[in-house]
Amino acid sequence: MRVAVNISYNGRNFSGFQYQHDYRTVQGTLEKQLKRMHKDFVRIHASSRTDAGVHALEQYFHFDTPIDLEPDKWKFILNRAMPEDILINDVTIAADDFHSRFDATGKTYRYKVYTSVKNPFYDGLKTHYPYELDISLMKEAMAPFIGTHDFTTFSSAKTEIKNKVRTIKTFEVIETDDGFDFVITGTGFLYNMVRILAAYVLECGRGIRTPDTLNMIAAKDRTIIPKTAPAEGLYLEKVWYEKL
């Protein structure tokens, strides 16, 4: 049977989601535990392979197993074996053709920035950007992203994916006690796209770049936004499915 799992993790001490020999990864941690249960290797498939340092409030993966357990029992057994920085939120017995990556109809990411004096307790959990930010300039930069665009300008050149057209449904900025959260929902995201969008919006808010989003999208030129905001501020917040 196919099991779908909803997890959270603190990405601070992981070298990303994807398995890497000799590095601590989320996939490696989960597969190690599944191997222990199955006495055999079990491959997991995630909705997103988050980068080193990136967090998940909600991430999905699935795997196939001959072990027949109730969802709550799976949740209990997996949670018991997890380190302090991974939490199993929920387990579902999925349809045999469910795929956590291909069936996702959208994703929501949150990017957390604080602008006050450096806080050692945010280390790895929020990006420190100690500048005055103008929220109206940020909104002006953000609004034109809504809709369907070619995101070549706002994605890493390091990719084999040819089709860079993606649809952004919402992109909001929320004022927090000591900075801003940026929350973006779309049908899919290119490599580093949210972090490049964040870097662009922050430069606009700080006043060192004038919002000119539609022309920048039209340019299809990665070199005009040279910055990628740090991984530590990025959270995969929700993965959207029609079924499940």
Add this chain to the structure above:
Amino acid sequence: MRVAVNISYNGRNFSGFQYQHDYRTVQGTLEKQLKRMHKDFVRIHASSRTDAGVHALEQYFHFDTPIDLEPDKWKFILNRAMPEDILINDVTIAADDFHSRFDATGKTYRYKVYTSVKNPFYDGLKTHYPYELDISLMKEAMAPFIGTHDFTTFSSAKTEIKNKVRTIKTFEVIETDDGFDFVITGTGFLYNMVRILAAYVLECGRGIRTPDTLNMIAAKDRTIIPKTAPAEGLYLEKVWYEKL
């Protein structure tokens, strides 16, 4: 001249304050930077040598230097060289006979516990104690500690310190969104004392131990409180000085 420095640090990724060869420590990090500035070894002296994993909202250390700089310049130069998990809050030019440890007239510690479902983003920052806690039982256990007592029952046996009499000025419990903070102020604390007090109060709040504080103090027997609450919940919150 003698320089006194007020710092915060996130203890999660440090093997404690005190220098240890081959381990990442707060003292080692600071002395490395001072050596770089002075082209010579400079010893620092702290108010407390916090254990591995213990945090500081405010910790003091002092050192002697021939370098004559304004306090703000010291703060700027030191902060620039610090990693993300140490913050220099303030620098003072102190009297030549000031000693951050011997001149401290008291200390305040905070112990943070959360009782809700495991939160991966609290990893290393709060102690997870997923039980219902009765605040009135905790207050009953805490109140008799106020005053001057021999704390043999509530301190680690691993110490050469003979005099175990200490004075507790205040000991409060504060309800938070998802648990409790315990805040204690005293003239001084024995090794592991706050973590042993926390373990005792938590067991009383959970109802697995009946508050009987005065008799336990009178017993002067470390073996009746076998638990020490984890380091990750402990914060040195303030060091009190008459001068400075």
